[in-house]
Amino acid sequence: MSGPKPKYDPGELEPARQAAWEARGAFATPAPAAEQRAVYIKPSSPFTSGNLHMGHVRDYAIGDAYARFRRARGDAVLFGFGFDAFGLPAEMAAIERGTRPAEWVERCGERMLAQMKRLGFSFDYERAFYSSDESQYRWSQWLFLTLHEAGMVYRDDATVDWCDTCQTTLAALQVEDGRCWRCHEKVRLIRRPTWFLRLSPYLEENDRNLAGLETRWDELSLKTQRYILGRSDGVELDLAGPDGGGLVVFTPHAGDVGEARFVLLSPRHPEVELWAQGPQVAERLDELRSGGWERSARDAAAVPVVDTGASVEVAGGGSLPVLVSPIVDARYGPTAALGIPSVDEADEAIAARAERLAAEPLGGGDAAGLAPRKARRYRAYDFSISRQRYWGTPIPVLHCEGCGVVPAPIEELPVVLPRDVEPSGEGNPLAERPDFLEASCPKCGGAARRETDTLDCHFDALWLWVPAAVPPADRDEQMFSHPDLRRWLPSERLVAGNDSGGFVFDQRVVTKALRDIGPFEFLAEGEPFAGCLFHEMVIADGRKMSKHLGNVVDPDALVAEHGADTVRLAVLYAAGPAKALNWTDGALRFASRFLRGLWDYTHESLAAAAEAPEDAEAAADTAFIRERLGKWCENGLERIAADLEELQMHKAVRNVTRLLERIKDYEKRVVKRQGRLGREDYEALLEALALLARTLSPFAPHIAEQLLVALGRDASVGFPAAEEDDSGLSMARNNLSEHQVSAIHRDS
Ligand SMILES: [Zn+2]
Ligand SMILES: [Zn+2]
Numbered sequence: 001m002s003g004p005k006p007k008y009d010p011g012e013l014e015p016a017r018q019a020a021w022e023a024r025g026a027f028a029t030p031a032p033a034a035e036q037r038a039v040y041i042k043p044s045s046p047f048t049s050g051n052l053h054m055g056h057v058r059d060y061a062i063g064d065a066y067a068r069f070r071r072a073r074g075d076a077v078l079f080g081f082g083f084d085a086f087g088l089p090a091e092m093a094a095i096e097r098g099t100r101p102a103e104w105v106e107r108c109g110e111r112m113l114a115q116m117k118r119l120g121f122s123f124d125y126e127r128a129f130y131s132s133d134e135s136q137y138r139w140s141q142w143l144f145l146t147l148h149e150a151g152m153v154y155r156d157d158a159t160v161d162w163c164d165t166c167q168t169t170l171a172a173l174q175v176e177d178g179r180c181w182r183c184h185e186k187v188r189l190i191r192r193p194t195w196f197l198r199l200s201p202y203l204e205e206n207d208r209n210l211a212g213l214e215t216r217w218d219e220l221s222l223k224t225q226r227y228i229l230g231r232s233d234g235v236e237l238d239l240a241g242p243d244g245g246g247l248v249v250f251t252p253h254a255g256d257v258g259e260a261r262f263v264l265l266s267p268r269h270p271e272v273e274l275w276a277q278g279p280q281v282a283e284r285l286d287e288l289r290s291g292g293w294e295r296s297a298r299d300a301a302a303v304p305v306v307d308t309g310a311s312v313e314v315a316g317g318g319s320l321p322v323l324v325s326p327i328v329d330a331r332y333g334p335t336a337a338l339g340i341p342s343v344d345e346a347d348e349a350i351a352a353r354a355e356r357l358a359a360e361p362l363g364g365g366d367a368a369g370l371a372p373r374k375a376r377r378y379r380a381y382d383f384s385i386s387r388q389r390y391w392g393t394p395i396p397v398l399h400c401e402g403c404g405v406v407p408a409p410i411e412e413l414p415v416v417l418p419r420d421v422e423p424s425g426e427g428n429p430l431a432e433r434p435d436f437l438e439a440s441c442p443k444c445g446g447a448a449r450r451e452t453d454t455l456d457c458h459f460d461a462l463w464l465w466v467p468a469a470v471p472p473a474d475r476d477e478q479m480f481s482h483p484d485l486r487r488w489l490p491s492e493r494l495v496a497g498n499d500s501g502g503f504v505f506d507q508r509v510v511t512k513a514l515r516d517i518g519p520f521e522f523l524a525e526g527e528p529f530a531g532c533l534f535h536e537m538v539i540a541d542g543r544k545m546s547k548h549l550g551n552v553v554d555p556d557a558l559v560a561e562h563g564a565d566t567v568r569l570a571v572l573y574a575a576g577p578a579k580a581l582n583w584t585d586g587a588l589r590f591a592s593r594f595l596r597g598l599w600d601y602t603h604e605s606l607a608a609a610a611e612a613p614e615d616a617e618a619a620a621d622t623a624f625i626r627e628r629l630g631k632w633c634e635n636g637l638e639r640i641a642a643d644l645e646e647l648q649m650h651k652a653v654r655n656v657t658r659l660l661e662r663i664k665d666y667e668k669r670v671v672k673r674q675g676r677l678g679r680e681d682y683e684a685l686l687e688a689l690a691l692l693a694r695t696l697s698p699f700a701p702h703i704a705e706q707l708l709v710a711l712g713r714d715a716s717v718g719f720p721a722a723e724e725d726d727s728g729l730s731m732a733r734n735n736l737s738e739h740q741v742s743a744i745h746r747d748s
Contacts, residue, residue, distance in 0.1 A: 005607070006710070008599040010563025010702065017702040017715075018120060024716065027067075027122040029078045032487050036076040040488040041067050042529065043123075044496040045084045045464045048130070050093075050108035052115045054538035054545065054571070055497055057555050058581060061568045062535060062649055063495040064121045065698040069644040070492075071122075072698075072719035078488050080127035080468030082136070083109050087457035088171050091391035092181075095425050101391040102419040105132055115556065119564045120701055127468045129475075131460040136467065137393040138414035139479045140460050143510075145396055145407050151198065152513050155405065158194035158384050159289065161187045167427045169388040182425045191289070195386035195395065195453070197462075202509045202526075203378040207231055209508075209525060216493070216531030218647075220578050224501025224534065225508075230379025232332050235372035239263070239312035239320070245274065247312055247322075250377050251338040257372050260338040261357045263312055264350065265324045268334035268381070275308045275322050285324060300349035303327045307355045314370070321356040332377040380505070385459040390421055390429045392454025400441035400448040409442050415450065428452050461503050462510045465491060465528055480519040490523060493531040493647070504532070533647045535577035542582060553583050565700035566591045572649040572699055594657055595703055598696075601660070602689050602707050609682035619680040622670050626684040629666040633691050636662065637720060640695045644719075649699065656696050663688045686711060694720055 021027065030036070043063040046056055067079040085105045094101040109130060116123065129136055147153040161170040163180040169192070174181040207229050210222060217225075234252035241247055249263055265272055267289055276285045284306045303325055311319040320338075327346060328337050341351040342361075351357055386395060394415040396408035408415055418436055421429045430436050430452040441448035469488040470479055494504065512526030520526070537544070540551040558567045566588065574587035636659040643652035663685065670681050677685065690711045697704035697718040705715040 005600065005603045008596055008703070010565060011560075013706050014118075014120065014564050014702040017705050018117060020705075020715075021122070026716070027079065027124050029080065029124045029127065030076045032484060033076060036074065038078070038487045039070045039075045039493075040078040040469060040491040041070070042465050042468070042491040042494045042496075043079070043081050044500060045081055045131075045461065046112060047087070048083045048085045048090055048105045048108040048112070050104075050111055052112055052119075052555050054553050054555060054581075054583060057119065057567065058535060058538050058571050059495055059497060060116065060119070060121045061571050061699075062533065062577065062647060063493075064123075064568075065572065065649050065652075066493065066495070066644065066647055067122055068698040068701060069641075069719050072717075073722050078124065078127075078469060079122060080124045082129040082131060082464055082467055083112075084457055084461060084464060085109065085130040085132035086137070086392045086454075086460055088174070088387070088389060088391070091389060091423060092174075092425075094391070095423055098422070100420065100422050102132070105130065118559060119555070119568065122701075124468075127472060129467050129472070131393075131457065131464060132391075134414055134416060135476060137417070137460070139463070139467075139475075140393040140455060141396040141408075141413045141415060142410060142480075143463055144393075144455065144459070145410055145413075146517060147197070147510070147513060148397075148407060150513060150517050152201070152510075153195060153197055153385070155193055155195055157191045158196075159189050159191055160194070160388070162190040163187050166425060168425070171387065171389075192388075194384045195455075196382045197385050197459070197506065197509075198382050199380055199506070199509050200378075200382065202512045203229065203380055204376075205512055205526065206505065206508050207378070209527060212525070213527065213530075213532070217529075218533050218578065220498050220536070221494075221501070221504070221532040221534040224498060225505055228380055228501055228505045230331075230333070232377045232379075234375060234377075236375035237370050237372045239314060241274070241312055242310060245271075247271070247275075247336055249312075249336045249338050250332060250375055251340060252332075253338075253340050253343050254372065256340050256343045257338065257370060259340045259342045259361045260320060261341055261347075261351060261361060262339040262354060263320045263322045263336055264328050264339050264347075265308070265322055265336045266328040266332075266334040267324055267326055268329060269336055270334070272324060275310050276306070276324065278309060281306065281308050288324070288326070300327055300346040301353075303330075303350075305350060305353055318358065318360050320358045321354070323350070323354055325350065329379070329381065331379065333379050333381055335377050383458075383506075385456050386453040387456045388428055388452070389454055390417075390423045392457065393417070393460060394430070394436075395451040395453050395455055397451045398439055398441060398448040399451065400444060400446060402446055403441055403443045403448075406441055406443050406448065412442075417454070430454070458503070458506070462507055465494070465507060480514070485520075486522050489520070490525075490527050490530045493533060494529040495533045495535070495647070498534040498536055500534070504529070533577055536575075536580040538571075538581045538583055540583045545583075558588070562588060562592055563595075563702075565703045566595055569595065569653060569700050573653040574650070576648060576650045594660075595700060598660060598692070599703065599707070601664070602693075602710060605682070605685055605689060606710060608677070609679070609686055612677055612679045612682045614679045618674045618678045622674055622678070622681055625666060625669050625673065626681065628669075629663070629684055629688055632662040632666070633659070633688050637691065637695060641719075641722075644698060653699055656692065656699070659688075659692050659695065663692065691720070694718060 041063055044059050067077050071077045090105050091101050094104040161175050163170055165183045165185045166180060170187055175187055178186060180187050210225055232252045235254045236248050236250045239247050239249055276282055288304045288306055306324040308322045310322045313319050339347040341348040394417050396415045398406045400406055418433055423429050437450055439448050439450050469485055470482045474482050507528050511520055511528045514520040515523050515526045540553055545552045569591035570587040575581040636655060639655045640652045670677050690713055693704045693707040708715045
């Protein structure tokens with residue numbers, strides 16, 4: 001008789017499997033090999049916040065299942081990431097705790113790495129990095145200078161919040177009800193020089209390429225790209241200004257051009273100064289610019305409108321008043337648009353507030369003489385990349401009395417950020433450090449002052465997908481020139497939250513710039529990601545998880561209570577990626593029941609198999625049922641593989657659970673026919689269970705391996721390889737030697 005059935009104890013079993021993975025270097029990125037397909041799976045780059053949240057667990061559980069699947073299918077897999085470690089949240093957290101951001105970030109990263117390992121994610125941890133490491137931000141500085149030289153980075157004035165008490169600029173997240181987060185005094189808006197990343201040269205290509213990405217980008221990710229582009233198709237026409245100058249105006253309402261009553265100009269329109277003449281108008285325009293208009297730019301009933309007093313002439317008589325309003329930017333980008341109140345709600349709201357309107361519609365309502373031509377506008381626009389903060393990549397430029405703004409020489413990078421700073425939130429710590437501030441001008445050799453603004457972490461993120469593809473030892477010399485880049489890029493799949501759309505859009509722009517500049521010339525399409533899966537967030541009780549609502553689910557507590565496999569399976573099973581995952585105990589209970597049930601059933605079957613008699617006649621009688629089981633296994637495997645191929649993990653998990661139902665159904669049918677299972681029937685059943693464990697391995701890898709060990713299989717063989725697909729049960733049989741079969745019988 002068999003002894004007591006082994007107990008399912010994930011707290012013991014999972015760390016043991018993880019140690020085995022580490023010992024055999026199971027997730028090390030393989031060296032380049034010509035015969036293998038190279039698949040770089042890019043998970044989202046976590047902020048060093050100190051704690052994984054359920055959104056991370058969802059992200060990495062999907063990516064990990066896919067990585068394990070691709071490895072098993074024979075591909076060379078790179079599954080690596082780096083921490084997004086610079087930025088305001090880390091600086092604020094350090095201020096709150098009275099520590100240095102550098103130390104805070106390191107502590108957070110170590111903790112998060114431990115959490116990831118405990119969840120069993122198969123990252124190549126050797127390739128992990130922090131964007132705040134000198135060896136990393138040196139390349140952020142290189143990228144800044146490279147883009148600056150190519151004209152993709154420029155300096156201009158921007159409006160920022162300023163606290164007089166703290167003597168510092170504030171980010172949106174530091175302003176609550178118009179007051180400073182730190183001292184609670186009122187903040188005001190000031191204009192100051194800011195660095196921008198230029199997007200316009202690549203908007204059209206980003207748009208055009210979307211059609212080609214449709215096969216491997218999911219609908220959610222394409223939707224965010226379209227939204228960020230904000231493309232409008234319509235017509236444009238030439239109108240004449242007062243001094244013989246012209247103005248090209250756009251409208252999406254191609255059929256209603258003749259109904260236009262005014263022209264609306266963006267405050268960013270390159271020729272806006274020509275129209276805003278006269279001291280009063282210029283003053284009002286200035287007011288509008290320093291009024292933080294971006295915040296209300298979408299609401300036509302509240303957005304500022306400035307009448308320039310000027311008009312454009314229309315061929316064939318009549319004229320239209322020229323107004324300036326940032327609502328143009330929010331709709332079509334920095335352009336000029338026709339105001340057509342009769343067909344456009346926003347224009348109607350503007351018209352109601354305008355001081356002047358054309359008495360007559362354009363061309364008396366007849367657009368025939370205006371010769372409109374097809375045109376397109378994009379709302380996406382350049383964004384600011386510099387911040388007046390300590391904890392960020394120092395911007396590698398100098399200010400010289402004589403020469404102005406001078407880029408630091410590339411060979412002198414990095415411009416080192418002092419790490420021994422304990423910011424208070426007051427002033428700019430870099431401006432108070434002579435050892436950082438004082439330098440000599442690379443051009444004239446005179447005294448110069450370093451730029452004290454740092455790069456927003458959004459800039460670091462522009463290339464955060466690159467370093468994992470370069471072996472750590474080669475990153476110093478070859479970050480953007482290593483031969484492996486050609487092998488791994490573009491990344492086969494990005495798996496990220498749907499709030500990453502903006503990052504991805506800008507990464508796509510910068511990849512195209514680097515293709516044209518040279519380093520990425522091998523990426524003909526200029527696309528960093530061949531495939532993309534965006535998932536919605538994890539919520540609780542139908543609401544966003546937040547400390548404030550007290551509904552935050554802590555992954556550590558779940559893992560401690562239920563084990564990593566159960567948590568992973570629950571997260572994957574609960575919802576498809578395109579849906580918000582409303583976390584409930586239901587999914588957890590389901591996953592726990594399934595895994596425990598499978599564990600018990602497998603061990604019971606093993607024990608019973610040892611007692612099963614040989615009976616050739618009975619075996620011949622049930623042969624057709626075994627054959628049917630083989631077919632079910634084959635179909636199940638095919639479906640699960642197809643789901644994994646599409647990263648539809650919720651479907652894949654469902655199909656794994658169905659396979660277990662099929663196996664139990666098989667058992668019932670044999671019992672119904674013969675009263676019990678004979679030795680051959682059990683062999684087929686155990687083979688089916690081994691296949692089931694292998695199909696489970698991408699989702700719940702620890703228990704899957706342990707079950708394979710119990711079944712006498714090689715635990716390191718995960719999901720079936722592609723060539724095993726159509727052989728059904730026979731492949732499971734081949735994997736099980738005669739020796740192992742008899743061992744199972746003897747052991748029990
Ligand atoms: Zn303040
Ligand atoms: Zn100089």
